[in-house]
Amino acid sequence: GENVEQHPSTLSVQEGDSAVIKCTYSDSASNYFPWYKQELGKRPQLIIDIRSNVGEKKDQRIAVTLNKTAKHFSLHITETQPEDSAVYFCAAVFTGGGNKLTFGTGTQLKVEL
Amino acid sequence: GAVVSQHPSWVICKSGTSVKIECRSLDFQATTMFWYRQFPKQSLMLMATSNEGSKATYEQGVEKDKFLINHASLTLSTLTVTSAHPEDSSFYICSARRAPATDTQYFGPGTRLTVL
Numbered sequence: 045g046e047n048v049e050q051h052p053s054t055l056s057v058q059e060g061d062s063a064v065i066k067c068t069y070s071d072s073a074s075n076y077f078p079w080y081k082q083e084l085g086k087r088p089q090l091i092i093d094i095r096s097n098v099g100e101k102k103d104q105r106i107a108v109t110l111n112k113t114a115k116h117f118s119l120h121i122t123e124t125q126p127e128d129s130a131v132y133f134c135a136a137v138f139t140g141g142g143n144k145l146t147f148g149t150g151t152q153l154k155v156e157l
Numbered sequence: 158g159a160v161v162s163q164h165p166s167w168v169i170c171k172s173g174t175s176v177k178i179e180c181r182s183l184d185f186q187a188t189t190m191f192w193y194r195q196f197p198k199q200s201l202m203l204m205a206t207s208n209e210g211s212k213a214t215y216e217q218g219v220e221k222d223k224f225l226i227n228h229a230s231l232t233l234s235t236l237t238v239t240s241a242h243p244e245d246s247s248f249y250i251c252s253a254r255r256a257p258a259t260d261t262q263y264f265g266p267g268t269r270l271t272v273l
Binding site for chain 2: 076142143
């Protein structure tokens with residue numbers, strides 16, 4: 045089955061700085077990679093996603109890059125704000141195999157004033 | 158659109174009792190719903206995949222006789238934790254996928270289960 049590793053587990057940045065979270069997946073058949081933001085006690089919220097036929101996608105301050113050869117994908121948040129503080133999860137899924145999400149272990153992002 | 162609700166949002170029960178959690182897609186039909194469990198400071202772990210009108214598919218290590226899943230309609234799936242024990246205390250989250258099938262899963266707000 046799929047295995048997703050995520051680093052770092054915690055990340056502290058100053059407000060206005062950039063934050064980068066990296067994930068590695070094991071199953072070369074995975075073709076859809078969503079990123080979720082989860083605040084304490086709340087549901088995961090989809091913030092951006094990328095499909096395997098695209099190398100990069102950007103939405104305002106958030107961008108995701110995908111390297112299919114290396115099986116790496118990364119989340120980039122620029123101009124971080126205190127409200128970006130949360131736990132971020134990457135995930136990988138093979139949409140032709142039941143669409144089961146395999147989540148990474150999560151990154152606790154803290155944006156300090 | 159794409160709203161998923163869960164009920165109850167939290168529940169406290171005594172050890173040995175059963176608890177039912179409902180997951181509803183409010184504004185779309187969901188052929189597939191997923192049930193996850195999340196322990197404190199950990200990731201979401203898929204428990205089972207629930208398809209409307211058929212038996213659920215459980216992940217390895219998840220006891221199907223303990224975690225009963227029913228997906229009776231295109232908008233409702235239920236998870237029943239039978240004979241709950243303190244180690245079952247967790248945050249249970251469902252997600253739903255639109256019909257026809259697409260990639261995106263929409264998550265419910267979660268149910269906090271505490272077993273005393």
